Structures are given as C-alpha cells and as structure tokens.
Amino acid sequence: MVTTPEREDTNSRSKRPKRAISRLLALIRNTWRTLTSMGTALVLLFLLALAAIPGALLPQRSLNESKVAEYISEHPTLGPWLDRLQAFDVFSSFWFTAIYVLLFVSLVGCLTPRMVEHVRSLRATPVPAPRNLGRLPKHHSAEVSGTDVAAVAAAVDERLRGWRRTIRRGGDVAGAAPAATSGIEISAEKGYLREFGNIVFHFSLLGLLVAIAAGKMFSYEGNVIVVADGGPGFCSASPAAFDSFRAGNTVDGTSLYPMCVRVNDFEATYLENGQAVGFAANIDYQAGDDLTAGTWRPYLLKVNEPLRVGGDRVYLQGHGYAPTFTVTFPDGQTRTQTLQWRPEDQITFLSSGAMRFDPPGGTYSDERERRRNQIALQGLFAPTAQLDGTLLSSSFPELNDPAVAIDIYKGDTGLDTGRPQSLFTLDERMIGQGRLTKMARVNLKAGQDTRLEDGTVVRFDGAVPFVNLQVSHDPAQIWVLVFSMTMMGGLLVSLVVRRRRVWVRLAPGAAGTVNVELGGLARTDNSGWGDEFERLTARLLAGFDNTETAAPLQEEKKADHS
Numbered sequence: 001m002v003t004t005p006e007r008e009d010t011n012s013r014s015k016r017p018k019r020a021i022s023r024l025l026a027l028i029r030n031t032w033r034t035l036t037s038m039g040t041a042l043v044l045l046f047l048l049a050l051a052a053i054p055g056a057l058l059p060q061r062s063l064n065e066s067k068v069a070e071y072i073s074e075h076p077t078l079g080p081w082l083d084r085l086q087a088f089d090v091f092s093s094f095w096f097t098a099i100y101v102l103l104f105v106s107l108v109g110c111l112t113p114r115m116v117e118h119v120r121s122l123r124a125t126p127v128p129a130p131r132n133l134g135r136l137p138k139h140h141s142a143e144v145s146g147t148d149v150a151a152v153a154a155a156v157d158e159r160l161r162g163w164r165r166t167i168r169r170g171g172d173v174a175g176a177a178p179a180a181t182s183g184i185e186i187s188a189e190k191g192y193l194r195e196f197g198n199i200v201f202h203f204s205l206l207g208l209l210v211a212i213a214a215g216k217m218f219s220y221e222g223n224v225i226v227v228a229d230g231g232p233g234f235c236s237a238s239p240a241a242f243d244s245f246r247a248g249n250t251v252d253g254t255s256l257y258p259m260c261v262r263v264n265d266f267e268a269t270y271l272e273n274g275q276a277v278g279f280a281a282n283i284d285y286q287a288g289d290d291l292t293a294g295t296w297r298p299y300l301l302k303v304n305e306p307l308r309v310g311g312d313r314v315y316l317q318g319h320g321y322a323p324t325f326t327v328t329f330p331d332g333q334t335r336t337q338t339l340q341w342r343p344e345d346q347i348t349f350l351s352s353g354a355m356r357f358d359p360p361g362g363t364y365s366d367e368r369e370r371r372r373n374q375i376a377l378q379g380l381f382a383p384t385a386q387l388d389g390t391l392l393s394s395s396f397p398e399l400n401d402p403a404v405a406i407d408i409y410k411g412d413t414g415l416d417t418g419r420p421q422s423l424f425t426l427d428e429r430m431i432g433q434g435r436l437t438k439m440a441r442v443n444l445k446a447g448q449d450t451r452l453e454d455g456t457v458v459r460f461d462g463a464v465p466f467v468n469l470q471v472s473h474d475p476a477q478i479w480v481l482v483f484s485m486t487m488m489g490g491l492l493v494s495l496v497v498r499r500r501r502v503w504v505r506l507a508p509g510a511a512g513t514v515n516v517e518l519g520g521l522a523r524t525d526n527s528g529w530g531d532e533f534e535r536l537t538a539r540l541l542a543g544f545d546n547t548e549t550a551a552p553l554q555e556e557k558k559a560d561h562s
Helices: 004-035 038-051 053-057 065-074 078-084 094-123 149-159 192-218 367-372 428-432 477-496 529-541
Strands: 138-145 164-169 184-190 220-227 244-247 259-270 276-287 297-302 307-309 312-328 334-338 351-357 374-382 385-388 391-394 403-411 436-445 449-451 457-473 500-508 513-522 546-548
Touching (some): 004 094, 038 053, 149 184, 192 477, 259 312, 312 351, 374 457, 403 457, 500 529, 513 529
Antiparallel strands (some): 220 244, 276 297, 312 457
16 A cells, blocks of 8 residues: 555645635735725725715714704604614714724824835935936036036035935946046935825824824713803703713713803894894803802803813803793792793794693692692794784794793693603693693783683793803814814925935036036926926036036936836
8 A cells, every 4th residue: 555645635734724824814914905005095084084974964963862853753764774874873883983993094004104114215315326317307418617526516516405415426426437436426305395294194184083083082062051141050060960961981970170151141133034143142150269269250152252161162052042931829829930942943933842830839738639730831932923813923033022822731740750751842641641631722922821710820921042052071172173284284295395306427528627417307296397407407507617518308208217
C-alpha cells in the first residue's frame, strides 16, 4: 500500500484553517480600506444629509409630540409604519445613528494617514528638478550677464522668498554633466496650506460630529407654559417643573441649574390681516445668589433673543391665551381657575380647552356626593369674538373682545381615578358612561355668567396671555460654533491656495554669461498658472541683462515628474 496520499490529505486538512483565517483577515482588511476611503466618507456624508430629510418633512416627537399624534391619527395606515421605522425620531433612530457612527469611523480612518503624510511632506525638501526642464508645461530659458553663478543663484533665491526652497550644487544637480560641477539648481514649492486647509476642513467636520454627539449626551431641554400678568412662574431646579423634559443619556435631572422665571406681561404686534410682526415678554428672573437674596432681575425676552444665564438659554417659543372661570357652588363657595387653552387656528388664535372644578371642602359631607357634583367645562375661546349665527369663531388674534362657547358638565370628572387625562379635553369615557352629564351649552363674553338648575353659577372672567418657554442647556454649543468656523476657514484656504512647483537651473554659459533655465508645474489648479509663471519669471530675472532663448510658455508639453 502507498501511504503518500494520506500524508497529502493530512497536510491539506492542516492548511484549511490557515486559509480560512487568511481569507477572513483579507476580508477585514479590504472592508477597512473601503470604509476609510475618502469616496466612502463622501457617500456617508451624502447619506447623512439624505437621512435628515424626513426629520425636516415630518413632525418630530422631540419637538412636538402632539403634532406626531395628530399626524398618526390623520394617516392611520402610513403613520404607524413610519412610527415603527422611527421616522418621528429621526435624529435618535438606529439607522441615523448607524450612518453617523460609520461616517465618524470613516473620517478617522481616512484623515489620520493623510495627516501623517502631510507632516512628512512638510518635513521633506522640495524634489529635484526633472532631467529635462524643457518638457514641463511651463518653461523659460535665458542668458544673463555675469560670471558668478553663485551670486545669480543667491539673487534668484532671495526673490523666491515665501516659497519653500532648497539649493543643490555641483554634482547634485539633476541632469548636469559630470564636468559641470559649478552648476546650481534651486527647487521651490508653495501652496502647502492647501492640503492643510483640506485636512482642517475634514477634521473640523469630525470635531463637529463629536460636538453634536457630546451635546446630545450632556444636554437637556424643557418646555413649560407660564401664564403672564401675575402668573405663578416656575423654577427649573427639577424636571418636574416642566411640562415636557428631554435629557441626554448622562443627565439624571439632579444637576439642573436652579433658576426661577415669572412673566409680567406679554406683547404681540400684528398687521391688519392678523399676521404677527413681533412678540416680546417682560420677565423677571432669579439665578445664583439672587435665589437666596430674593432679588429679581428684569429682562425683555424676544424671539431669537434668549435669556442666557448659568449655561442655560431661555427661549420664547410660542404663546396663546388662558381663560379664567369662576364657579360659585350652591352654598356660595367659589373656585377660580386660569388655565391655558390650545390654539387651534394659528392665525386667529381660536383655541380649545377644558377645565375641571372640584367643590370646596365642606360643601358636601359625603365623598361620593362630592364627586357627583364636580363641574367640568369644555369648548372654544375666541380672543376677538365673531358669531356666525350661533357658532363662535375669532376674527383677529389680539385680545380685543374675548368670548367662549362652552359645554358645562356636572358629575365625576375623573380627578380621583388616578388615570391620566388630557389637559385640553374631557375624558370621553366618563361622558359615555353617564358619570359626567352635560348641563348646558352657552356663549359667554367677559364678565357674563350662566346659572345651572341646582343654583351653580359659572362665570367667564376674561383671559390673559400665556407663553411657552423653553430652557435649553448644551455645553457643546460653543464647540459646534468653533468647528463650524474652522470648517469654513479650512474650506476657504483649500479653495484659494494653489500648489506650485518651480525649478531654476543655473550654469556657466558663454563668456561673461550665466545660463538660467526655469520650469514650472501647477500641482493642483492650472487656471491662471501661465500668467503667474510669466510674472514670476519677470521678477526672478529683473535687473539682469538677459537674452531670451526660449518661449516662456509651452502649453502642450507634458512630462513625467515622478
């Protein structure tokens, strides 16, 4: 029996794992090279911009959750699918984050070798001249008077100030004859800032991505409705003080900057057609030592002119109206409430809302009886009333002639159930179960009231403005600005600066002359290089008595400069 084939099979089996590992390593290496190429980075940057489009076209839950709910209810088929794909949370979605991280990795892997290569090029001396300067796209030859090649070379070198240059003498001169040991060659180059600007642009883009990511981790943002004209205001020491609060992954809500704000009044300016011209709110605020001293500082808060204090920014986001109602129960005790209503029409500020009134203590001795006699209101509010028959609408957004059209309910409003309810609508389940009964439907102007059958009086007292304030904290915001500015600076440098190479070869000529041969090469943008080379040639040869021996421009010539 021959045993050689068995040994071959054994060797073959032993090589299989090595081949598999080699193929795996090759796959990883090729994948990394593809990911860290500049082309891939550009594609990922394009995909990032493309992925941000849904965030601009669709309502985002982080900005307005009610708009998202409204969109889903209006699109019962498409809305839930978009919600599953996180189209309403674009900038925190898994697919946007994946593109973001891949772009970050691609830029790091792409720019690091380029930075190393650029540092090496800065340390390297300009390359020697090609053997035949006459084959360069730009070439000029002349004979200048003089016998001292070194003196002419020194004058030319002085006139190349601002260029990075080196001088090679004698046998180091490329293409020089062995006997021509007195020849001198000057190699000069400028435009290194072009690549530097390009690298600064891309590293600034990388820094911008890091700053935005850091801002998302360490930032927080809260929105709160504050009633003007004597409203209670709010203090930002806890997330519970806000109507909605969004925090970064590292923010637990225990280290918010303490600040108190109250709104003295709100002013809005409108054109005759109801278009808003400007908004402003006179506020008082406390922060830092003012909290213990009880000192209030005034500030005029305007749109896009936030209050900046302690690293926080307080923005004026929106406004509306908060009607005031007083309910007088049969025993004479009263409840007064001022609550914001939601604007349904952003032009006329026709608003909708609801209120719930619990009888004061002692009005009803039995707890069940007390719940059966709660009062609830639901309806519309018009800052400038306009009646179309019996339907209430608003003709102007300013508070000129306030009126309400309300349904008055009596019964259990659900305040004691522990179940969350909408601030702007009553619980339809309580109405459907008959636990909340409609008692009247009336239109009231400011100061008017209506009386129910049991003697309860509901009076509409008027309305005051409310403002929506947003408190934002983003410690990386200044870095976003810095990196944005350096991006623009790097881009400007990379567009303006041009890479140029020039070689000057000098050698003894006929009696009393020096042969000067110049060659030029545009390493990047060739536009305008012909005129620039002519001006450079004229400056380098100025002051010498010279005879031109070759045309200064030879556009059709090509050379291999490797």
